[in-house]
Amino acid sequence: MNSVKQAPGYYRYTIGDLELVAVNDGYADRPVEGYVKNVPTAEVEAFTTEKLYMPKSSVRVPYTSLVVRDGDKTILIDTSNGDMGPPTTGNWMDNFKAAGFDPERVNNVIFTHLHPDHINGYRLKDGTCMFPNAEVMIPEPEWEFWMDDGKMAGVPEDKQFAFKNVRRVFSPIANDITLFGPEKEVVSGITSVPAYGHTPGQMALAITSGNERLMVMADVTNHPGVFLRNPEWHVLFDMDPETAIKTRHRMADLAASERMQVSFFHAPFPSTGYIEREGDGYCLVPVQWS
């Protein structure tokens, strides 16, 4: 496939009085082989090619962060890959600036969890902090897990990268980080909702303004096309797959019952829509472009 140049990847929408801006960071092509741990590769590949029209042998997983504008405050939820992602990423900061934002004027950066694709945009490979004036906010159980030296020592050396990366990104500001628990108002209008399983302390975030509410689903799925339709499938990246399945059902049921708008970090751009029940699972109904 040839590569085509797009217009800057950002999309504005509203929840009540809040302006939300989805900012894209490209995608990764993941090999189908090994992508779902409890289903034969041929069955996964039949699904991704026949139902999702994906190329043979790979699953395309997009990255999109969300910015919330509340009056003159700018709140960023997850920072994407920075300069450490696959070569099909890396335009995030250009897109963010094209949307009119200045990284020095971000007030809060809230992280849903501490996997590299969500945090590396905070600090570049050379150590530069991209949001020097922002209050950094991290789920407490997530921080406790990744910063636990005993937990790091308990995994084989080649699996320690994610632990070391959390230290690389956050150690210089460790004393200034604001930790938050479940069911807490993190900033005005944004409340944490436990979404454990993908990682030990992942939090979804409910954004409420007036009568409107949107659930930031973080990595409740690695791709809604695959894992809303097959909620029992274990994606390679879910650290506790059984808990992740329960979380996926609970969050998808909640969104479907309340007809609540959702956004995902990994979903086709602009990464927002609604969740309908379908067969034994669910499907994502994209928003109408506005």
Ligand SMILES: [Zn+2]
């Ligand atoms: Zn992720």
